[in-house]
Amino acid sequence: MSTAAVQQGTKWWSGGKSPFNASYGKVMMWYFLMSDAFTFGAFLISYGTIRFSVNEWADPNMVFNAFPFAGHANLPLAFVSLMTFILIASSVTMVLAVHEGHNMNRKGVEKYMLWTIIGGIAFLSCQAWEWTHLLTGEHIAMLGDGTLSVLPTTVKSNPFGTPLGHEAMIAALQNTPKEQLASIAATIHVAGETHNVAAMSNGELIKFIEASGIHANNAGPIAFGGYFFGITGFHGFHVLSGVVINIIMYIKTKMQHFDQRGHYEMIEKAGLYWHFVDLVWVFVFLCFYLI
């Protein structure tokens, strides 16, 4: 760690010296990131508080086990690992862009900024897929009124509560009205058979559902969706703004603004923001998927 080379008898307050011997813009970016760190920290800690305050919480490996184009394969942690590596890689290309900036190598900066932008867009696409998958997912859960229903995972519904035992599920099926039974039956795919759900009676639907061997859960804590979509959405918004900032930096680089200015410090400041976004993801990944 280098220490500031202070001449004999330097009076820091007599002017002409920048605080911490760093540029104003860089120090201010650091303090903005501190405020943002506390904002994200507050969100994540409140998530932890609610999670600790309920008896049951969704097991993330049951909720997040899908992978694009892999159909129904059970792949816990796979997709989110891909997203993490994409973001780490884009962080590396960002550092390399800053490094090229220190060497006043405009072409190098352009190349690495482009890779960083691509990484950011790839991450956002992955997150969009994850959201879509959750919002359109169909899981069978028991509602508060004792009936079974097909539930997606949204800010208002959470089908990942405690598992429903077999007898309890049979009992709930008896209580369930026909439309809900039909929609449950519609989610069941039996290989090589087509079934006309609309034409089946209640009894036939119940027999069909029981025979398929599907499981149901109780509805889980509603807070799950609000926290997941809220925090990953807030983070995704930061990624989006980071991508926009990086695109602006790329354009300015290409237009030789930084060459004319004589230094690439702006790239460094954009880099600080981008690394912060990566850092937040590391903690979001920890809180929602790992622990």
Added chain:
Amino acid sequence: MSAQVSSPEITFQPEHSGSTKKIWRTFWVLSFLTIIELVIGLVIYNMHKGAAPNHTLVLAFKGMVCILTLAKAYYIVSVFMHLGDEVRNLIMTIVVPLCLFIWFIAAFLWDGNSWKILRNRYNGKPATIEKVAPAAVEKGAKD
């Protein structure tokens, strides 16, 4: 070409080596730490699929994952964000306030846990309820 300062009021610039070795080395360290976290995550997943997961062991694994994440945070902040190259006092103005998080996390998780115990007691249930093994992935459920 040597590094340039953005203003004459900045008298020192951290040493910039010409090579990108440190950057790539940090990338491999971060990837390695992430892979270990994923392995531990999968171990926890498999433990929960089994009959009676040892809760202390699960907690120990989760603790390990948290420590690995903190290590990743250190590398990202110190190397990628170059905070490690800055003047010591600047580093302190960042690190010292972040120590507030130690109290922040402990206090609020303790609070959340206390709510759970109080609510269970109010509802006449035991203070902590044993977790039921999670349901197997539904066969035929449309995802």
